[in-house]
Amino acid sequence: EAGVAQSPRYKIIEKRQSVAFWCNPISGHATLYWYQQILGQGPKLLIQFQNNGVVDDSQLPKDRFSAERLKGVDSTLKIQPAKLEDSAVYLCASSYRTGGSGNTIYFGEGSWLTVV
Amino acid sequence: EDQVTQSPEALRLQEGESSSLNCSYTVSGLRGLFWYRQDPGKGPEFLFTLYSAGEEKEKERLKATLTKKESFLHITAPKPEDSATYLCAVRRVASGTYKYIFGTGTRLKVLA
Numbered sequence: 001e002a003g004v005a006q007s008p009r010y011k012i013i014e015k016r017q018s019v020a021f022w023c024n025p026i027s028g029h030a031t032l033y034w035y036q037q038i039l040g041q042g043p044k045l046l047i048q049f050q051n052n053g054v055v056d057d058s059q060l061p062k063d064r065f066s067a068e069r070l071k072g073v074d075s076t077l078k079i080q081p082a083k084l085e086d087s088a089v090y091l092c093a094s095s096y097r098t099g100g101s102g103n104t105i106y107f108g109e110g111s112w113l114t115v116v
Numbered sequence: 117e118d119q120v121t122q123s124p125e126a127l128r129l130q131e132g133e134s135s136s137l138n139c140s141y142t143v144s145g146l147r148g149l150f151w152y153r154q155d156p157g158k159g160p161e162f163l164f165t166l167y168s169a170g171e172e173k174e175k176e177r178l179k180a181t182l183t184k185k186e187s188f189l190h191i192t193a194p195k196p197e198d199s200a201t202y203l204c205a206v207r208r209v210a211s212g213t214y215k216y217i218f219g220t221g222t223r224l225k226v227l228a
Contacts, residue, residue: 004159042218043160043203048213056215086188093159105162106162107152107161110158
């Protein structure tokens, strides 16, 4: 079974530029998550989708970050304009559903962003 | 306030030297505790889920246990390939949905 796919793996941009990350979840997984992981810290949830609806975006900096999951499958996370403090790994993850016994979040390899 | 604390932050072991990593939590409405392994440059890899106090799960040299306030990841006779960051996460119910809260991880280095 294919895992969570993310691209690009690495991106270096200048501050105030824009960047977009793409994610394709595990087939059949209805729930998709975008996490931000700063070096030395644990993942922090940015946004959670259930199919193509937003379940939680309370920690998404909406003045510069946006995300969409139009057809309930793949998703795009955009940052515009980027700040130095956005340098982090952006992890996409998916699960069969939001909760319940036996449900597990599976992560992709991450997209590494450096803002200079 | 929900909190997940992992200790120690970093741990160096000699090959074969057993030890334990700790994940303590303050969460209302716990709906599972998860352990992940994260290698440098990679995303977290799922290891275990524990749901109730007293539950134990094992995989090769790893054993995870759960109490009402904390979880331990026991590493028996570790090998250099066990070197990684180990993350724990708790899942709770909030506003009708499930939320996951991650700790900051324990960086494990096993020396040959």
